[in-house]
Amino acid sequence: MSTYSIKDLEQLSGIKAHTLRIWEQRYSLLSPKRTDTNIRYYDDEDLKLILNVALLNDNGIKISKIASMSSEEMREQVVKMTEKSLTHDDQIHALTICMIEMDEERFDKVLSTNILKIGFEQTMMNIIYPFMSKIGVLWQTGAINPAQEHFISNLVRQKLIVAIDGQMYRGGGKKFLLYLPAGELHEISLLFAAFLIKAKGHRVIYLGQNTPNDDLLEVYKLHKPEYLMTIITTSPGPEEVQNYINSLSRRFNNSQIIVSGYQIVGQDLEFPSNVKAMHYIRQIKDYLEEISPVLQEK
Numbered sequence: 001m002s003t004y005s006i007k008d009l010e011q012l013s014g015i016k017a018h019t020l021r022i023w024e025q026r027y028s029l030l031s032p033k034r035t036d037t038n039i040r041y042y043d044d045e046d047l048k049l050i051l052n053v054a055l056l057n058d059n060g061i062k063i064s065k066i067a068s069m070s071s072e073e074m075r076e077q078v079v080k081m082t083e084k085s086l087t088h089d090d091q092i093h094a095l096t097i098c099m100i101e102m103d104e105e106r107f108d109k110v111l112s113t114n115i116l117k118i119g120f121e122q123t124m125m126n127i128i129y130p131f132m133s134k135i136g137v138l139w140q141t142g143a144i145n146p147a148q149e150h151f152i153s154n155l156v157r158q159k160l161i162v163a164i165d166g167q168m169y170r171g172g173g174k175k176f177l178l179y180l181p182a183g184e185l186h187e188i189s190l191l192f193a194a195f196l197i198k199a200k201g202h203r204v205i206y207l208g209q210n211t212p213n214d215d216l217l218e219v220y221k222l223h224k225p226e227y228l229m230t231i232i233t234t235s236p237g238p239e240e241v242q243n244y245i246n247s248l249s250r251r252f253n254n255s256q257i258i259v260s261g262y263q264i265v266g267q268d269l270e271f272p273s274n275v276k277a278m279h280y281i282r283q284i285k286d287y288l289e290e291i292s293p294v295l296q297e298k
Helices: 006-013 017-027 044-058 063-067 071-084 088-101 104-118 120-141 146-165 188-199 213-223 241-251 281-290
Strands: 175-181 203-211 227-231 256-260 275-277
Touching (some): 006 044, 006 120, 044 088, 088 104, 088 146, 120 146, 146 188, 175 213, 188 227, 188 281, 203 213, 241 256, 256 281
Parallel strands (some): 175 203
């Protein structure tokens, strides 16, 4: 079971901590626990409750009425609303509840419904990425346990692989070599980049997680790609990442190198002329628009 501070609840629900405290006092909505040192904390049940409350309240139901509902009544109302709602925030709330409950069937249904309504790319851009950004902050601080993070990542990864497999390469375009450095396992953004690149009609050579340097060099020599792309989330670490970027620039000086990820975004780094930093996924999409378009159909 995970534990959360009131700031964690604010981060995930969008409800200000001050408001949560008022609801706690006025309606007894939450029942915080206390550590041995008298520090207040909340558990998974509290988080699920406040996410349901937030969704219902955002959809016009008064807090006094919500407070009178049983947990089961709340859940039924939330399921009905998320199935009908088109708002991104409601869908993100629904996915967060699925994560806490580790409800694979419900998670898959929410994703599949959104893909049918707005398409795969828009679902990733407007729902999955904001959702994963929210939980990523809490995972980094230890508020969300690794099992929950793995559960979500693997389900999203499965959807991405199916979507990529559904794309046909018709020849032509530029050649992109995508990989993660040795020790790096966070693959979601790289997979989505592969999807976006293939959607533009370019060729993707995908090496994936934890690619040894020697293997990368061998594949590079064989395919001679115009573009090399990697995403650095945890490895190499902050003390090594500048040297790593400089090394990439020297070893693959005939290619444009695209780098992104937690160790890149917002860091005080210098980028050689053949290295371009991408600070968010939409920037990668915009960059692909600048590359000569490829005709998808004759």
